[in-house]
Amino acid sequence: MIRLTFSGVTKCFDGRTIIRNFSAEALSGQITAVTGINGSGKSTLLKLAAGLLLPDTGSVIVREDGSVWRKNDRCRRVGMVAPDMHVYSELTARENLDFFLGFRYNVPLSDRQYDELMSRVGLQPDAILKKRVRNFSTGMEKRLHLAILLASGADVWLLDEPGAHLDRAGRCLVQREARRAAEEGKLVLWATNDAEEEAEADASIALSGR
Numbered sequence: 001m002i003r004l005t006f007s008g009v010t011k012c013f014d015g016r017t018i019i020r021n022f023s024a025e026a027l028s029g030q031i032t033a034v035t036g037i038n039g040s041g042k043s044t045l046l047k048l049a050a051g052l053l054l055p056d057t058g059s060v061i062v063r064e065d066g067s068v069w070r071k072n073d074r075c076r077r078v079g080m081v082a083p084d085m086h087v088y089s090e091l092t093a094r095e096n097l098d099f100f101l102g103f104r105y106n107v108p109l110s111d112r113q114y115d116e117l118m119s120r121v122g123l124q125p126d127a128i129l130k131k132r133v134r135n136f137s138t139g140m141e142k143r144l145h146l147a148i149l150l151a152s153g154a155d156v157w158l159l160d161e162p163g164a165h166l167d168r169a170g171r172c173l174v175q176r177e178a179r180r181a182a183e184e185g186k187l188v189l190w191a192t193n194d195a196e197e198e199a200e201a202d203a204s205i206a207l208s209g210r
């Protein structure tokens, strides 16, 4: 069991308090929605969970069967899809995958793994083989972000509005993959403003936005 715990977390930017004395928990095997109005700090909370931001006070801790994850566990085992995630536009999808996954595994995907992965996220492997990402639509790029997360094998998924810019089929795909990840025992934290996505979650964390 993986348990992500925010205890008394406060986060300020430029003297402005975005998150104040906030405590909450998310568990593996579940999709936990992070909700709140625009600017309430949903993306900030996910970055705190990833260790990309540090709280000003309080703590953000991941425990697995009682043991606390160290920094390198967080780097290795946390994956994120976020609007400010960038892939390299001069590279193809496969070159991006090899680049990002190289940090984790140092082994490129086989042709079969690549084809399966692209099909799984709804990208035609042959059609995009030589295409640089700068020629992808925004939705195609979002699907590539999801592919990188899937291939990373991360045990904690931080999804920051992953359905944005995706068509209906794409949003269903994200929901399906998030559910599958939760069923496989991963911890899924999902920031959303969408009522349908919220309803798909097993639990929710609400930010008050002050």
Ligand SMILES: Nc1ncnc2c1ncn2[C@@H]1O[C@H](COP(=O)(O)OP(=O)(O)OP(=O)(O)O)[C@@H](O)[C@H]1O
Residues within 6 Å of the ligand: 013, 014, 018, 036, 037, 038, 039, 040, 041, 042, 043, 044, 045, 193
């Ligand atoms: N690195 C930063 N430096 C300064 N201010 C920041 C930074 N990151 C976030 N903020 C501010 O913190 C507040 C919360 O932003 P955040 O993106 O976490 O909210 P959100 O709930 O995800 O918003 P939305 O629903 O619009 O995506 C905003 O006012 C934003 O401008």
